[in-house]
Each structure stands twice: as C-alpha cells, then as structure tokens.
Amino acid sequence: MLHVDLTNCDNEPIRIPGRVQSHGFLIAVDQDLKICFCSENTDTFLGEAPGALLGKPVDVLNSIGDQEEDMAGIIRRAAxxxxxxxxxxxxxxRVMIKGQALNLVINPAEDYLLAEFEPEDSSLDADLQQMVGRSLSEILADKQLDKLLTNTAEQVRRITRYDRVMVYKFHTDGHGEVVAEAKNDTLESWLGLHYPASDIPRQARDLYKHNLVRLIADVNTEPAAIVTNLNGQTGASLDLTSSMLRAVSPIHIQYLKNMEVASSFSVSIRDQGELWGLIACHSYSPRFINFNQRESAKLVGQVLSSAISFRQQEEDQQKATRSRTVVEQLTRNLLRNTPVEEALIKYDVTFADAIESTGAALLFENQLYTIGKTPENDFIERLITWLEDKMESSIYATSNLSADFPDAAEHKGMASGLLACRLSRELDEYMLWFRPEVITHVTWAGNPEKNIEVDSRGMQIISPRNSFEAWSQDVKYTSAPWSKHDTDTALLLKDEINYSISRKATELRILNEKLREAYAELDSFSYTISHDLKNPLTAIKSYSQLIVRRFELPEQVKTMVERIEGNVVKMQDMIDEVLNYSKIGQAKLRVKAINMQKLLDELRRDMIIASDNPNLRLEIKETPEVHGDETMVLQVFSNLVGNAVKYSGKSDIP
Structure with a gap:
C-alpha cells in the first residue's frame, strides 16, 4: 500500500519519473549515437515498438520517418x-512522421541526448508570437508592481485563453500566494489565497528555475513508461531534468484533480537567478500548446522577471542609500578616536538607525547598551548566551524568534524578530536589532494542516485541497521579515567597527613603540646627567678628606668638613635615585622601614648650617616610622623643608 502525503513530497524523485507525458514520445541516445532509452508509446507515433529501436544506431529513425526527413542528422549535429x-x-x-507534423527538440541528459517529439498542432490557432509582442508593451505600461502583475495575468489569459491565470509568488519559507489573477466570470476568485510550501515542494521549485515553461496537457491520460536495453538499469534511471515531456508527479496529478483542473501551463518568474514565482494557467478541459507557442509565452515571463528585478533593485537601492548614509556617519564617529560604544550610541545617529528596527542592543567589552524599545537586560543576556551556541556564522536572522528561543514569546511586542551580528567570537561581542510582532491574517486555500485522507478501501490518498474553501488563521509571534539588504548592512557595519578597533590597536602599538624610544632616551639622558654631576661631587669629597688628613683643624671645623662629606654622599645617593626614578616601571624600589626622627634630625642640622637666617628654628615633633625608599623619602622632605626655609626667610614675622 502506497502511503502518500505531503510530508514526503520533498523526497519524491520527480527528476527521474521513468515516464513521459503521452502526447509525445522520447528517444535517448548515448555518445556513440545508439538508442539506449525510448518511451513505450513509439509505436503510436512511429509504428515501431521500443524493441525495434533499442540498441540500434540513430540512423534507424530515417528509415521510419517520411523519406525527405533526416532526423538522425539533426541528432548527430546536436551531438x-x-x-x-x-x-x-x-x-x-519540424519533421513529418507518418503524415503528422511533429516538433523535434534536443535536450541534454547527463551522458545522453534526449530527442523529444510532440505534435505541432495546438489548441491555439492564433499567431502567439505576434500577440505576445503586442501585449508586452501593455504589460510594461504600469510602474506599480501590483498593477504590473494584474496586467500580466490579463494579457497572458488573453494570449493563451486558459480559464484561470494567476501570478503566484513564493514567500521566503516556500509557501505561495496568489498576488494577481485573471479568470472566467463563472469561477470563484483565488486572489489573496495562500498555499503551503508542500503544494510545490522544494525540488519542484528547483526544476522551475531550470525549465522556465512547464505544460501538463491532460491530467487524465496515462503517462508512457521509458524502457531501456541497458543491463541493470531501468527507465527510471534517466534524468529528465531538461525534458519538456517529463511526466508529472502522481502527487501533483492528484492535487490538480482535486481542484478539477484538467490542464495546466506555467511560466517561471525569476529575480536575480532565484525563483520569485510563477505565471500559473489552469484549464478545466485538456489543452495543448506547442513548443514554439510555449517559447513565445516564456518571453512574457522573462520580461516580467526583468521588470520585477528592476523594481526590486530600485527599492533596494533606496534602502541601501539610507543605510549607507547612516553607516558613513557612524564610520566618521569611529574615526574620531572616541570609544567604540560612544561612537555607536552617543551621537544623534546610532547603530540602531542603520537597520529598520524598534530597538537595538550592543554588547561590547562585557557592557550591555540598549537603544529604543528592547526587552530587559536579563533577557538579552540570556539570549546572547543562547546565540553563542546557535550561531554558526556572523549573522543570525529570524522573524519568528520564539520558534527557536521560546523565552522570546513573552517579549513578542518587542522581540518577535531578531537580527544578530557577532563582532567577535573570541570576546562574545554582538549587535542586536529587534522588531515587534506583526499579526498577519492569512487566508489559506483549505486547511494547510490536512494532508491525507483514507478512502473506502482503507487506502491513504493525498488530499491537500479536496475542499478549497477559504480557511483563515492569524499568524502570531512573527515580525516583518529581514531582507538580504538588512544582513548586508549589519556585516558592513561590523567590518567598519572591527577596522576601527584594529586601527586603534595599531595606534596603541605605535604609541608603545614611541614610549619605548622615550624610555631609552631618558635612560641615556639620566646617565649622562648623573655622570656629569658626580664628577664635581667626587672632587669635593676628595678635597674634604685631604683637608682632614693634612691639616690640624679645630673640632668645629672638622665637624663642618664631615658634614660636607656626608652631604656629598647624600647628593650622590640622590643622583642615583634620579637615575632610578627615570627607570620607574623597569626596576623595583628599595622599600624598607625608615626612622623618620633620625632622618629629619639630620635634615634639620643641614638646613640650619646652610641657612643664612640666624632666627631659623625648626621644630620636629614625635614622628612615626614609615616604609619606603629612604633616599626618595629624604628627597621629598628636603624639597619640602628646603622650600619652607627658603620662603620663610623673606617673611617679616620674627
């Protein structure tokens, strides 16, 4: 029993169905131009069963067709x-076979060539090429996109005379919406209806990008199986991606039957290489359009694709100009040598303005900054922790955050949509933009959740739309979608920020190099000065020692000479300390306990002797012991007391 529902549509091998539509037939030849595959209905068109063709050179076709036809030559030249x-x-x-005019079209299929034959006769009698030419100018007359699409549907219906023509747009999640429609007056309107992505599954959408037109002539005919003489293979192994006769998925055939559609014809609409939508034509009776007429209709899709791309690029350009202006202003802020966070949030233009949002957050150097309407910091911090494991690249964007991060449901009014850009993986720094919930009322063509039914025999049958009555729902917890332009802007701003950080790091390295050079110059200067100062001190000390040894001096004079020598030693120590001071950060201070009473008593004696003021009086009270470098502490108090002595001498106070 075959269990068929919409959940396995994405796995259906529609590229290798092993069958072709029976209004034409197919022959596949290998690189040696031998017939390796053919459809089983060759006897209907050629009067020869597949067994008479398989394994034969392609020249056998010339003996079957009308005498003047060189079908083998057409295939050989293509090869x-x-x-x-x-x-x-x-x-x-155009070839004649058994008195019937057929169109022969050659398409590639991996290692084979497909020779496909179908009737030249068509359900359309008019010259479609001329009608398309006249209609294109009318289609392009409207500049507004909705009017352009509606006009396209009307013109295509006039050209093809199908009962219903729709412009069907694919949304980012793959589901479709009828955005324009032209129909018979007796038919119910489907304008505005949404269809789940499973109606046209992923692999089918991929084929619509490859084959820009697709005809299903009659859903009620049985397809013709493809047979082969290759051992170990079946007709189902032949890739029919490029085939115009490729049979239709049984799931899709049942889908069309449920809609009572007998024939369909579609033209792809692409925007910058991606499938934007389809011009979908439905007929409630069998309908066949020949190859040349389909090619003329394809031109409508190509022109419409160009018009949509142009209008989309025009809209994107306007948004890009606004965003670029903001990013340029932020870049100027970053170049002002202000901190990064200030450049992004402190000026009139902030990083939140770069992307349309209602609130933004910046996590930089372990600090969280917010702008506009955002959830509380605790939620944002939990969100960032989740993003650290969730994000595989620099960008994460969703218009339904609560689907991935359920805690966001309670913040739907501020954070139903999130665009996150990681500045640094190593430092876990992020920019976040938030968008609020936008409740969307969606009308589906039937309940999209109802996939299968069981018939009277207990068989599961596909029933996506047994009833096409409108089924409505409110889509909640979603925001306006993020565009590629939004993510590109986030990445551009990220690059500018990282460039600014790198530039500032470079400037810091340059400054450090200059400081090292300054330290080296200071070392040289300090050494030179200390050396030059020590020479006269050494001479003073030497002469003082000679005076003491060679002359008989009064005790008072001896004491003075000893004081001279002591001060010379202190001066030498102070010069050493100056040299050491120049190396602060390079060498450690000699810290010890200092007897301040003794140090200050010696300082007082020196000051009294050196002073010319007979009224000078220095009083030292009880002083505590301190810890420090003794010479440097002495220098501090020498300067302090020396200044006091110097300037008190000018005072008139006794």
Missing part, C-alpha cells in the same frame, strides 16, 4: 556541437 563547445541547439525542428 557534435555538444562535444565541441558543450552547447545544444535551441529551438524545434
């Missing part, structure tokens, strides 16, 4: 062109 420059001739070759 030669593919070998030479890996291209395949586009367009259809």
């Amino acid at each position: 030669q062109l593919r070998k030479r420059d890996n291209t395949i001739p586009t367009g259809a070759h």
Whole structure:
C-alpha cells in the first residue's frame, strides 16, 4: 500500500519519473549515437515498438520517418556541437512522421541526448508570437508592481485563453500566494489565497528555475513508461531534468484533480537567478500548446522577471542609500578616536538607525547598551548566551524568534524578530536589532494542516485541497521579515567597527613603540646627567678628606668638613635615585622601614648650617616610622623643608 502525503513530497524523485507525458514520445541516445532509452508509446507515433529501436544506431529513425526527413542528422549535429563547445541547439525542428507534423527538440541528459517529439498542432490557432509582442508593451505600461502583475495575468489569459491565470509568488519559507489573477466570470476568485510550501515542494521549485515553461496537457491520460536495453538499469534511471515531456508527479496529478483542473501551463518568474514565482494557467478541459507557442509565452515571463528585478533593485537601492548614509556617519564617529560604544550610541545617529528596527542592543567589552524599545537586560543576556551556541556564522536572522528561543514569546511586542551580528567570537561581542510582532491574517486555500485522507478501501490518498474553501488563521509571534539588504548592512557595519578597533590597536602599538624610544632616551639622558654631576661631587669629597688628613683643624671645623662629606654622599645617593626614578616601571624600589626622627634630625642640622637666617628654628615633633625608599623619602622632605626655609626667610614675622 502506497502511503502518500505531503510530508514526503520533498523526497519524491520527480527528476527521474521513468515516464513521459503521452502526447509525445522520447528517444535517448548515448555518445556513440545508439538508442539506449525510448518511451513505450513509439509505436503510436512511429509504428515501431521500443524493441525495434533499442540498441540500434540513430540512423534507424530515417528509415521510419517520411523519406525527405533526416532526423538522425539533426541528432548527430546536436551531438557534435555538444562535444565541441558543450552547447545544444535551441529551438524545434519540424519533421513529418507518418503524415503528422511533429516538433523535434534536443535536450541534454547527463551522458545522453534526449530527442523529444510532440505534435505541432495546438489548441491555439492564433499567431502567439505576434500577440505576445503586442501585449508586452501593455504589460510594461504600469510602474506599480501590483498593477504590473494584474496586467500580466490579463494579457497572458488573453494570449493563451486558459480559464484561470494567476501570478503566484513564493514567500521566503516556500509557501505561495496568489498576488494577481485573471479568470472566467463563472469561477470563484483565488486572489489573496495562500498555499503551503508542500503544494510545490522544494525540488519542484528547483526544476522551475531550470525549465522556465512547464505544460501538463491532460491530467487524465496515462503517462508512457521509458524502457531501456541497458543491463541493470531501468527507465527510471534517466534524468529528465531538461525534458519538456517529463511526466508529472502522481502527487501533483492528484492535487490538480482535486481542484478539477484538467490542464495546466506555467511560466517561471525569476529575480536575480532565484525563483520569485510563477505565471500559473489552469484549464478545466485538456489543452495543448506547442513548443514554439510555449517559447513565445516564456518571453512574457522573462520580461516580467526583468521588470520585477528592476523594481526590486530600485527599492533596494533606496534602502541601501539610507543605510549607507547612516553607516558613513557612524564610520566618521569611529574615526574620531572616541570609544567604540560612544561612537555607536552617543551621537544623534546610532547603530540602531542603520537597520529598520524598534530597538537595538550592543554588547561590547562585557557592557550591555540598549537603544529604543528592547526587552530587559536579563533577557538579552540570556539570549546572547543562547546565540553563542546557535550561531554558526556572523549573522543570525529570524522573524519568528520564539520558534527557536521560546523565552522570546513573552517579549513578542518587542522581540518577535531578531537580527544578530557577532563582532567577535573570541570576546562574545554582538549587535542586536529587534522588531515587534506583526499579526498577519492569512487566508489559506483549505486547511494547510490536512494532508491525507483514507478512502473506502482503507487506502491513504493525498488530499491537500479536496475542499478549497477559504480557511483563515492569524499568524502570531512573527515580525516583518529581514531582507538580504538588512544582513548586508549589519556585516558592513561590523567590518567598519572591527577596522576601527584594529586601527586603534595599531595606534596603541605605535604609541608603545614611541614610549619605548622615550624610555631609552631618558635612560641615556639620566646617565649622562648623573655622570656629569658626580664628577664635581667626587672632587669635593676628595678635597674634604685631604683637608682632614693634612691639616690640624679645630673640632668645629672638622665637624663642618664631615658634614660636607656626608652631604656629598647624600647628593650622590640622590643622583642615583634620579637615575632610578627615570627607570620607574623597569626596576623595583628599595622599600624598607625608615626612622623618620633620625632622618629629619639630620635634615634639620643641614638646613640650619646652610641657612643664612640666624632666627631659623625648626621644630620636629614625635614622628612615626614609615616604609619606603629612604633616599626618595629624604628627597621629598628636603624639597619640602628646603622650600619652607627658603620662603620663610623673606617673611617679616620674627
């Protein structure tokens, strides 16, 4: 029993269905131009069963077709062109087989060439190419996108005469919406209806990017199986990605039958290489459009794609200009040598203005800064901790934060959407932008959660839309989506910030180098000065010692000479300390306990002797012991007391 529901649509092998639509037939040849695959309905068109073709050279086709036809030559030239420059001739070759006009189209399929034949007769009698030419100018007359899409639907319906023509837009999550429609008056409108992503699953959307037109001529016909003479292989192994006759998924056939649609035709709409949407045409009776007419209709899709891309680029350019102006102002702030956080949040223009949001947060150097409407800091800190494990790249963006981080549900009014940009993985620094909840009322074409039903035999059958009655729901906990432009702006601002940090780090290294040079110059200067000062001191000390040894001196004079020698020693120590002071940070101070009473008594005696003021009186009270470098402490008090003695001598106070 085959269990089919929408959950396995993404795994269905629609590229290798092993069948083709039965309104045409297929032959596949290998590099040696031997027929390796063919559809089982060849006898309907050629009068020859597959067994008469498989394993034969492609020349066998010429003996089957009308005498003047060279089908083998068309295929051979395509194979030669593919070998030479890996291209395949586009367009259809009109051939006659058994009196019937067919279009032969060549397409690649890995190691094979697909030769596909389908009727030239069409359900359309008019010259579609001329009609398309006249309609394009009308389609492009509207500058507003919604009017452009509506006009496109109307013009395509006029050209193809399908019962319903829709412009179907894919949203970022893959689900579709009918954004424009033209229909018969008797049909119910589907404008504005949404369809879940499983209706057109991922691999089908990928094929729409490769094949820009897709025809399903009649959903009620049985497809023709592909057979092969290759051992160990089946027709299902032939890749039909490029095939115009590729059979339709049984799931999609049932889907169309549920809608009572007998035939469909679609034209892809692309925006910058990605699938933007489809021009989807439905007919409630079988309908066939031949190859050349489909190619003419494809032109409508290509022109519409260009128009949408142009308008989207125009809108993106306007947003980019606004964001670039903000980023340029922030960059100027960063170049002012102000701290990074101030450059981003303290001026009239802040980093929150770079991206449309209602609030923003910056985590920098372990400090959290917020702007605008944001959740409390505790929540933001927990969010950042979660982001550290969640983010695999520099950017994380979601319009439904609570789906990934449930704690965000209680902050839906401020943080339903989040754009996070990591400045540094090593330091866990981030910029965050928040967007509030925007409740969206969505009308689905039936309940999107109802996937399968069980028939009277107990078989599970696909039933995505047995009833297409509108089914509405309010989508909550979601914000306006973030665009590629938003993420690009965040990354640009990140680069500017990191450049500023790098530049400041470079400036700091340059400053450190200059400081090292200054230290070296100070060392040289200090050594020179100390050396020059020590020479006369050494002479004073030497002469003092000679005087004491050679002359008989009164005790009072001897005491003075000894004081001279003592002060010379102190002066030499002070010079050494000056030299050591110049090396502060390079050498340690000699810290010890200092008897301040003794130090100050000696200082007082020196001051009294050196002073010319007979009224000088220095009083020293009880002083505590201190800890420090003795010479430097002496220098401090020498300067302090010396200044007091110097300036008190000018005072008139007795």
